[in-house]
Amino acid sequence: MISHLSPNASERVRRRVLEYLGIRSVNELYSDVPSEMLLREPPDMGRRVNHVELERLVDSMLPNPPRLTFTGGGMADHYVPPLVDEIASRQEFYTSYTPYQPELSQGMLQALFEYQSLMAELLGMEVVNASLYDYGSALGEAGRFSIRVTKRKKVVIAFSVNPERKMVLRTYLDPLGAEVVEAPMERESGRVSLDSLRSLVDDSTAMVYIEMPNFYGIVEEEAEDIFGIAHSKGALAAAGIDPLLAALIKPPGELGADLVVGEGQHLGSPMSFGGPSLGIFAVRMDIRFVRQLPGRLIGMTRTQDSLYRSYCMVLQTREQHIRKEEATSNITTSSSLMALRAAVYITLLGPEGLRKLAEKIAYNTSYLRKSLSELNVFSIPFEGTAFKELAVSSSLSWERVNSHLLSKGVLGGFVVSKLFPEMDMGMNLALFSTTEKHGKAQIDELVDLMREVI
Numbered sequence: 188m189i190s191h192l193s194p195n196a197s198e199r200v201r202r203r204v205l206e207y208l209g210i211r212s213v214n215e216l217y218s219d220v221p222s223e224m225l226l227r228e229p230p231d232m233g234r235r236v237n238h239v240e241l242e243r244l245v246d247s248m249l250p251n252p253p254r255l256t257f258t259g260g261g262m263a264d265h266y267v268p269p270l271v272d273e274i275a276s277r278q279e280f281y282t283s284y285t286p287y288q289p290e291l292s293q294g295m296l297q298a299l300f301e302y303q304s305l306m307a308e309l310l311g312m313e314v315v316n317a318s319l320y321d322y323g324s325a326l327g328e329a330g331r332f333s334i335r336v337t338k339r340k341k342v343v344i345a346f347s348v349n350p351e352r353k354m355v356l357r358t359y360l361d362p363l364g365a366e367v368v369e370a371p372m373e374r375e376s377g378r379v380s381l382d383s384l385r386s387l388v389d390d391s392t393a394m395v396y397i398e399m400p401n402f403y404g405i406v407e408e409e410a411e412d413i414f415g416i417a418h419s420k421g422a423l424a425a426a427g428i429d430p431l432l433a434a435l436i437k438p439p440g441e442l443g444a445d446l447v448v449g450e451g452q453h454l455g456s457p458m459s460f461g462g463p464s465l466g467i468f469a470v471r472m473d474i475r476f477v478r479q480l481p482g483r484l485i486g487m488t489r490t491q492d493s494l495y496r497s498y499c500m501v502l503q504t505r506e507q508h509i510r511k512e513e514a515t516s517n518i519t520t521s522s523s524l525m526a527l528r529a530a531v532y533i534t535l536l537g538p539e540g541l542r543k544l545a546e547k548i549a550y551n552t553s554y555l556r557k558s559l560s561e562l563n564v565f566s567i568p569f570e571g572t573a574f575k576e577l578a579v580s581s582s583l584s585w586e587r588v589n590s591h592l593l594s595k596g597v598l599g600g601f602v603v604s605k606l607f608p609e610m611d612m613g614m615n616l617a618l619f620s621t622t623e624k625h626g627k628a629q630i631d632e633l634v635d636l637m638r639e640v641i
Contacts, residue, residue: 254597255632258599259404260576260603261601263458267456275527280295280527299317302315302318305530306467310449311442312471313470314470316481317526321465321522322427324518326355330393331481334365340366340391341368347405348401350610353367379409384413390421392417395414400574403576403618424445429450431545445473450467456525484502484503485498486501555630564583565637567580578617579616585617586602589602595636599633602617
């Protein structure tokens with residue numbers, strides 16, 4: 188019996204099944220098989236391996252193995268435990284629509300409530316909505332949220348914010364006549380310049396926003412000071428964060444953030460050609476904030492007879508059927524299935540598992556940084572601490588480097604100047620990403636292939 192794989196492999200359950208079948212041992216189930224064909228002992232299959240190692244072993248036996256992916260600047264290649272697919276594919280979850288009728292939707296409502304609760308604990312925040320479309324739409328909603336709450340129309344963001352999200356934010360705020368100002372970055376560290384930030388934040392500022400890690404993969408180590416600058420002028424302190432980083436460092440809520448957004452796609456969902464994604468939106472407990480949340484909020488209550496715990500939508504500030512023209516947002520749905528997957532993923536890993544995962548990514552990033560910096564034509568331009576994303580400068584053409592990598596089945600770095608020349612700053616940058624799916628051997632292979640180009 189493979190007891191570590193079967194929840195019903197205990198001796199008590201086995202005896203009960205045998206008794207029900209009217210047999211004395213499991214061997215009697217194979218009485219029709221000739222005895223010479225039966226194994227006397229289990230075959231030697233080698234050491235037990237985890238799912239990632241097993242998939243890697245199978246891939247190595249295929250005629251056209253899948254490529255190694257090190258491309259940064261967006262979605263990263265994370266591992267998705269099979270159990271996430273198993274649970275999320277259940278019919279009652281996979282086909283569910285907006286839970287307008289709580290008496291018919293208790294399962295999905297509870298799943299969303301669990302997602303809100305787990306994400307709140309992970310981020311150190313108190314209120315999390317039932318998800319938005321993606322990171323970009325969450326940031327756009329954050330900008331409008333800050334304007335509604337503070338009655339101001341200036342938003343200060345770090346230059347190092349992902350440029351795609353900058354564009355989404357400006358698109359959301361343009362109809363309001365709001366001003367978006369970028370705080371410069373320190374070229375040496377890759378972090379926000381505090382002196383420049385102080386000069387930009389004033390009494391007209393609604394929100395100060397930073398990302399951890401930022402577009403270049405750098406962690407803002409002075410986040411508390413940045414949030415303090417925002418609060419000194421009555422502005423909201425907002426952070427965009429990779430939830431996995433929040434499992435490793437002090438979460439943004441404990442650093443003083445009023446509002447937190449982020450991307451949850453990699454918490455149990457595949458890259459899937461760029462979507463769907465999962466927008467995270469969290470605020471600290473303040474009734475002004477709660478009333479201005481976009482989307483919806485799931486709450487827990489009890490049935491009328493007080494006998495059973497139950498769930499329902501306690502806040503719906505959408506225009507579709509409740510608030511109409513007074514809605515806080517026109518977002519008419521959410522990424523509920525992705526939120527469910529995130530809840531399953533976080534529950535599977537637990538606090539220790541999430542921390543170990545984040546540590547693995549941090550170790551990989553550090554090792555990749557050290558290995559690439561030893562090659563004489565590549566350099567790491569920013570000295571700040573990097574997580575998952577790594578900006579690399581090259582004296583060679585990245586097209587030449589990536590072409591060689593691709594010929595060996597490896598997806599290389601994202602060439603920044605191709606889409607965002609203003610973010611390249613003349614350094615010929617490419618963004619590499621490393622996750623828990625990479626081991627030392629995979630990183631060494633990448634570095635060796637880049638050495639071949641030299």
